[in-house]
Amino acid sequence: MTQWQQGLYALTDEHLMPDDATLIDRCEAALDAGIALLQYRDKSGDEGKRERQARALKALCDHYDTPLIINDDAALAWRLGVGLHLGRSDGSIVRARKALGPEAIIGATCQDSLEFAEQSAGEGASYLAFGRFYPSRTKPDAPPADLAILAQVARFNLPRVAIGGIDADNIDATVSAGADLIALVHGIFGHDDPGAAVRRLNQAMKR
Numbered sequence: 001m002t003q004w005q006q007g008l009y010a011l012t013d014e015h016l017m018p019d020d021a022t023l024i025d026r027c028e029a030a031l032d033a034g035i036a037l038l039q040y041r042d043k044s045g046d047e048g049k050r051e052r053q054a055r056a057l058k059a060l061c062d063h064y065d066t067p068l069i070i071n072d073d074a075a076l077a078w079r080l081g082v083g084l085h086l087g088r089s090d091g092s093i094v095r096a097r098k099a100l101g102p103e104a105i106i107g108a109t110c111q112d113s114l115e116f117a118e119q120s121a122g123e124g125a126s127y128l129a130f131g132r133f134y135p136s137r138t139k140p141d142a143p144p145a146d147l148a149i150l151a152q153v154a155r156f157n158l159p160r161v162a163i164g165g166i167d168a169d170n171i172d173a174t175v176s177a178g179a180d181l182i183a184l185v186h187g188i189f190g191h192d193d194p195g196a197a198v199r200r201l202n203q204a205m206k207r
């Protein structure tokens with residue numbers, strides 16, 4: 001198993017980290033404490049800001065030898081030479097794979113669906129993401145999912161990402177259900193000290 005395929009997966013949030021300095025400081029704290037992947041997720045629609053911040057995060061991730069994933073935007077991922085996360089209406093995995101190449105990390109949202117998982121695996125996804133498993137402050141309206149899906153999709157032999165309302169109290173149950181990667185926004189960046197949050201979560205994952 002490659003290093004990025006197991007552990008914590010931190011997602012940024014433009015409300016929790018509204019300016020460049022805060023974003024970089026807090027992401028650096030998370031990277032330094034030990035995360036497997038970082039996703040740049042910014043829904044502001046401000047293209048200039050997105051380009052600038054994504055480039056700054058790429059330099060930071062290179063320093064920590066941690067892959068950066070861009071949410072939604074295949075063109076930005078291509079310009080930076082980094083990974084991509086695609087939801088159900090964010091574009092074609094096949095097209096993204098052709099553009100980004102065989103080595104790129106391309107993740108796919110599968111919600112609670114075996115059918116979406118099978119389709120995404122067939123189209124060349126690098127990991128499959130399921131959720132939301134718990135009430136989420138970041139995305140309260142994301143469709144709910146049952147932890148049982150994680151065992152059902154083991155046969156695709158791809159890293160399984162769990163997302164949605166995960167924190168230090170429920171991470172153990174989520175890993176026990178079969179998650180390889182635990183994706184969080186609030187569980188890391190909702191804390192005053194994201195580095196301490198990452199260390200606590202990593203400890204809880206090992207229990």
Ligand SMILES: Cc1ncc(COP(=O)(O)OP(=O)(O)O)c(N)n1
Pocket residue numbers: 009039041071072085086087088089090107109129130161163183
């Ligand atoms: C790791 C991971 N899993 C799921 C999502 C959700 O993607 P999507 O359904 O496209 O929703 P938005 O994040 O774009 O609002 C994700 N970003 N990352």
Ligand SMILES: Cc1nc(C(=O)O)sc1CCOP(=O)(O)O
Pocket residue numbers: 109111130131132133135136137138139142143163164165166183184185186187
């Ligand atoms: C971006 C996202 N996607 C979800 C899904 O279920 O697809 S849940 C979610 C938000 C995750 O943030 P938090 O850790 O704060 O709940």
Ligand SMILES: [Mg+2]
Pocket residue numbers: 071072085086087088090
């Ligand atoms: Mg999306």
